[in-house]
Each structure stands twice: as structure tokens, then as C-alpha cells.
Amino acid sequence: MVNIHERKGFTLIELLVIIIIIGLLAVAVIVSLNSVRAKARDSKRVSDVRQMSKLLDNQEASTPGSNLVGCAGGDVYVKRCVGPGDIVQFNTMNFADPSNSATVCANGISATCQYSISQAGGGANPKTSDYEICFFLEQNVTGIGVNMQRIGPAGVFNSGCN
Numbered sequence: 001m002v003n004i005h006e007r008k009g010f011t012l013i014e015l016l017v018i019i020i021i022i023g024l025l026a027v028a029v030i031v032s033l034n035s036v037r038a039k040a041r042d043s044k045r046v047s048d049v050r051q052m053s054k055l056l057d058n059q060e061a062s063t064p065g066s067n068l069v070g071c072a073g074g075d076v077y078v079k080r081c082v083g084p085g086d087i088v089q090f091n092t093m094n095f096a097d098p099s100n101s102a103t104v105c106a107n108g109i110s111a112t113c114q115y116s117i118s119q120a121g122g123g124a125n126p127k128t129s130d131y132e133i134c135f136f137l138e139q140n141v142t143g144i145g146v147n148m149q150r151i152g153p154a155g156v157f158n159s160g161c162n
Helices: 012-062 086-091
Strands: 117-118 131-139 147-152 156-159
Touching: 012 086, 012 131, 131 156
Parallel strands: none
Antiparallel strands: 117 131, 131 147, 147 156
């Protein structure tokens, strides 16, 4: 006769409890990874727009008030800018939003979008002395804020996009 108290293995309930615990741990890890990924994308965005602002400010120092070539409209995708001088790097360097969104940033956009450039205030024909680069942040990075942001001359950040 077999003694019931000498069983080997786990009961179905014990196995289900273990599976549920593993599932909850997996969900917690995935949620934390999504947050880390969003911060990494935002860090790239801030780095990109700072580099573009520096290129514009350097060009302003050498040829003040220059019109930007190739991106004459308002809220134009920055990769369309081809000059003057080092502004060609907007196109040749990887200045693209890491989300791969097909939408260009503009006033009223509330999701990730590609960097856009216009005159400060949102007008057409940006210049090296009068521009804003718009971009979208998913999380608060280095105190800049979330949602639509812009950077202007001398690397000054502001919320919203005009």
C-alpha cells in the first residue's frame, strides 16, 4: 500500500502559483525596460538638437543672419537643410528621431515626430539667428520636460512648438 504523505513532485496548485509569480516578475522587468528605452530615446533627442543648435550658432558667428538653404518653409524636416556651411550635416549626420515616426514635429502634435525647423514663432524661412528646432520628449530628461519642446539660438530650451 502506498502512503499518500510520501508523494514526490508538485501539485497543480503549487505549479500554477510558481507560474503566476514568474509571470508577474516578467511583466515588471518589461515595464522597467520600456521606461529605460524611452529615456535612452529622449537622451538621443536632446543630444541631437543640442548639436544642431551648436551648428547653427557656429554658422551665425561666421556669417550672421544667414538664410537656411533647403528648409525655407515653417516646420520643415531638418534633413532638408543643406546649407550654408556645416548645416549640410543636418542631412549627412544621423539627426533623426529614434522612433522612426513619419510625422514631422509641429504645433499640436502630441506624439513622437521627426525634428522640424522654422523661424522662432513658427514662421517660414529660418535663419541662423532666428530659428527653433521642435522635437518630442517621452519623459522628463534633465529637467527639460515632456511632450513637444523646442530649442532656439544659444541652446535655449522652451516647452511647446510654435
